[in-house]
Amino acid sequence: MRRDTGVTVPMIPQRKAGSLNAEVVFLAAIVVAPSACNIIGKVCSDEFVYGVHVNAVDSVSGTAVQAGLNGSLLQSSYSEEMQVFGNDLFGAGERAGVYSVVVNAAGYETWVSTGVRVRGGDCHVVPVDLKARLLESTGR
Numbered sequence: 001m002r003r004d005t006g007v008t009v010p011m012i013p014q015r016k017a018g019s020l021n022a023e024v025v026f027l028a029a030i031v032v033a034p035s036a037c038n039i040i041g042k043v044c045s046d047e048f049v050y051g052v053h054v055n056a057v058d059s060v061s062g063t064a065v066q067a068g069l070n071g072s073l074l075q076s077s078y079s080e081e082m083q084v085f086g087n088d089l090f091g092a093g094e095r096a097g098v099y100s101v102v103v104n105a106a107g108y109e110t111w112v113s114t115g116v117r118v119r120g121g122d123c124h125v126v127p128v129d130l131k132a133r134l135l136e137s138t139g140r
Contacts, residue, residue: 042122042123044122044123044124045123045124047124048093048094049093049094049124049125049127050083050090050091050092050093050125050127051091051092051093051094051095051096051097051118051125051126051127051128052073052082052089052090052091052092052099052101052116052118052127052128052130053088053089053090053127053128053129053130054071054082054088054089054090054101054103054130054131054132055087055088055129055130055131055132056069056087056088056089056103056105056111056132056134057087057131057132057133057134058108058133058134058136059133059134059135059136060136064086064087065087065105065108065134066086066087066105067105067106067107068104068105068106068107069084069087069089069103069104069105069106070082070084070089070103070104070105071084071089071091071101071102071103071104072091072101072102073091073092073099073100073101073102074099074100074102075097075098075099075100078097080092089103092118092125094124094125095118095125096118096119096120096125097117097118098115098116098117098118099116099117099118100112100113100114100115100116101113101114101116101130101132103132103134105134107136107137108134108135108136108137109134109135109136109137111132111133111134111135113130113132116128116130
């Protein structure tokens with residue numbers, strides 16, 4: 001090891017000109033192999049990112065709404081049922097696009113948001129967070 005300006009740098013053994021250095025091959029493999037979504041010079045994670053997150057709450061009390069909660073995403077001829085965890089809904093996993101989001105819950109009016117744009121990033125989609133303030137159903 002050698003110290004340069006306070007940064008520890010590993011020493012790579014010197015080889016004769018023209019010989020293949022195993023350390024260089026190893027380092028090259030690390031740079032190229034981490035993920036299929038790599039962009040030259042950028043390493044992406046293997047994380048799965050949902051493009052749309054909706055938090056469902058009662059519009060008056062602000063409390064979490066969970067009973068009978070479900071949601072869907074619509075885009076032209078594409079539709080997707082959202083994943084529900086408590087009062088949170090998730091969808092559009094790694095899928096950029098413009099969506100209509102529809103949320104339903106027992107005892108509440110249907111909540112709709114249109115024109116929800118999920119953008120693609122360098123490696124993953126850029127998530128959009130929404131709050132669905134649900135109105136109690138009047139029973140009509």
